[in-house]
Structures are given as C-alpha cells and as structure tokens.
Amino acid sequence: MPLFSPDIQPTILVIYILIVVMHIVSGLSLRDCDQVLFSLRFLIGLMVEDFHAAKGQGKYLAKSVPMDARTVL
Numbered sequence: 001m002p003l004f005s006p007d008i009q010p011t012i013l014v015i016y017i018l019i020v021v022m023h024i025v026s027g028l029s030l031r032d033c034d035q036v037l038f039s040l041r042f043l044i045g046l047m048v049e050d051f052h053a054a055k056g057q058g059k060y061l062a063k064s065v066p067m068d069a070r071t072v073l
Contacts, residue, residue, distance in 0.1 A: 038067065041065040
C-alpha cells in the first residue's frame with residue numbers, strides 16, 4: 001500500500017510514522033512498540049466513545065491500528 005493513499009486515514013499514517021521512528025531512531029523494542037500500538041488503539045477507542053455521531057467511523061479507525069509493530073515496519 002502506498003504511503004499517501006486515499007485508502008489510509010491520516011491518523012493511521014501518523015501512528016505508522018510514530019512507531020517506525022520509535023523503533024528505528026529511538027531503539028524501542030518490537031515488544032514495546034506493540035505496547036504503544038495497543039495503547040494508541042485503546043486511546044482512540046476511548047476518544048470515539050465521546051463522539052456519538054461518528055461512532056461507526058471511529059470504531060473503524062480504532063480497529064485500523066495494527067496490533068503488531070512488524071505490520072507497520
């Protein structure tokens with residue numbers, strides 16, 4: 001999938017870039033990157049609950065965050 005694609009949400013792209021930078025530049029382990037992904041997915045899920053109108057799209061966004069950092073890399 002190309003980096004700038006109409007199929008990918010900008011929020012997901014930012015998460016991908018964050019994980020890559022944390023792993024490659026900062027030396028964060030893959031296991032720790034998985035924990036960051038889990039935390040971000042959980043945070044997005046909590047934020048979506050506050051916006052009842054966009055609930056369907058928000059749940060899709062939260063489920064779009066991968067669970068494994070190897071998927072991002």
